[in-house]
Amino acid sequence: MYAVAGVTAILYLILGFLSRKETVADTGQKVLRPFQRMGMFLYKRACICRLPVFSSRQVARDLERLHPGENVQCLCADYYVKKLGLSLLLFLVGTLLGTALCAKTQSERLLDHTGSVARGSYREKERELEVMATVGEEAEEYTFHVNVGVRALLEEQLRELYPSFLQELLAEAAGSNPSLLSVTEDLSLVESLEGYPFSVEWESGNPALVGSDGGVTEVEEAVDTTVTAEISYEDWSRQEEIPIRLLPPDLSPRERLRRELEDLLALSEKESRGDAVWTLPDRLNGEKIVWTQVLQDDSLSLWGAIFAAAVLTYFLADRDLRDKQERRRQQLKREYPDLVQMLALYLGAGMTVRGTFSKIAGEYEQGRAKGKGENHACEEMVYTCRELQAGISEGAAYERFGRRTGLQEYIRLGTLLQQNLKKGNSALLIRLREEADKSSLERIQHSRKLGEEAVTKLLLPMVMMLLVVMVMIMLPAFSSTVM
Secondary structure: OHHHHHHHHHHHHHHHHHOOOOOOOOOOOOOOHHHHHHHHHHHHHHHHHOOHHHOOHHHHHHHHHHOOOOOHHHHHHHHHHHHHHHHHHHHHHHHHHHHHHHHHHHHOOOEOOOOEEEOOOOOOOOEEEEEEEEEOOOOEEEEEEEEEOOOOOOOOOOOOOHHHHHHHHHHHHOOOOOEOOEEOOOOOOOOOOOOOOOEEEEEEOOOOOEOOOOOEOOOOOOEEEEEEEEEEEOOEEEEEEEEEEEOOOOOOHHHHHHHHHHHHHHHHHHHOOOOOEEEOOOEEOOEEEEEEEOOOOOHHHHHHHHHHHHHHHHHHHHHHHHHHHHHHHHHHHHHHHHHHHHHHHHHHOOOOHHHHHHHHHHHHHHHHHOOOOOOHHHHHHHHHHHHHHOOOOHHHHHHHHHHHHOOHHHHHHHHHHHHHHHHOOOOHHHHHHHHHHHHHHHHHHHHHHHHHHHHHHHHHHHHHHHHHHHHHHHHHHHHHHHO
């Protein structure tokens, strides 16, 4: 991960140096400005190389419709530079987080290159260590989880009654064995149990078979023995003689070697409790052991995930742009009947088409100045009025008004207004009223369709709520029947 971070840092420094003279629009976000300059540098080089990822025709069409009258090339450049800047920022953040996680993981390393583990002071808790052993020329690997105890033993206070304590003590003493009468693994002869005030001292009836620490010697046939537990609390004490039956284990050669390594590791750790440093054993049956600590380093995974997020952010931005364009189309459709009715109203009052456009656009701009909501149809009319003021002919302005929206309804309206100028169509008012009635009917049908879709989407939540209600009703009835 450090190599990835180093390469990333070098690339960003080079890119930052090369893009230092680039100029970008001031968006008010100072954090993004260096990355947007890098994005501008990359975008220029990509345009020179004609990379298709920076020349989507669909993106250009969507931006042109969302920002009518503005330069499409400038819009595309600003759009791609912002996307690149955000992706570069995410990529850098992912690299920094991955490096921080890698550093945190490395800081948890306890085993050094000499095979030694530094113990904590008696004020600290014991730590868990995962190590991997490589034994012999075949270099087979064995992984172990061991607890590195502190230099001084901790005292635990236990608070419970004796019978329940004895029952739990016997269950704990069995360790990983099915019971104390079927022992093949080491016993867990603890000195205390949490929650009880008793302390325990163990004595083996046959130390050659069962050690006082719970270590069990492998046997070739079943052997019965005992261990004695001296249970005491202040001046009170009681002895319990516990029967033990040892059974021969069924181990493969690999499992046997693992068992020997585990016993050797546990014995070495116990014998070095008084030392400041625990040196792991380096020989087993004359063969060299190489220990390495197993660390869970997820820094590369985190870096990869954020790298993928940065890439997805770049490519999904086009989808967001498309969704924005679709929302604009739907809003234009909803606004169309009201627009046609307003045109018919003003034209019926004796105003010209140009005067009607100016009237509607002026009222809309006054409303926007007072904080009213945005109306895309009126925005297009405002732009058409500015085109007329710039000297564009009325026919061309009305035609471009319809085509900018990309909707058949507005194209039809623009053609109707254009034909009225060319042919002097006296039936324009009638046609507009018919168009208003037709569009109102289409809006009602569209609303009805949306309502049906909403009902379909609500079907699954309604069924789930019905199941919950049925459970709430049936459960008390079922419980009373059982009782």
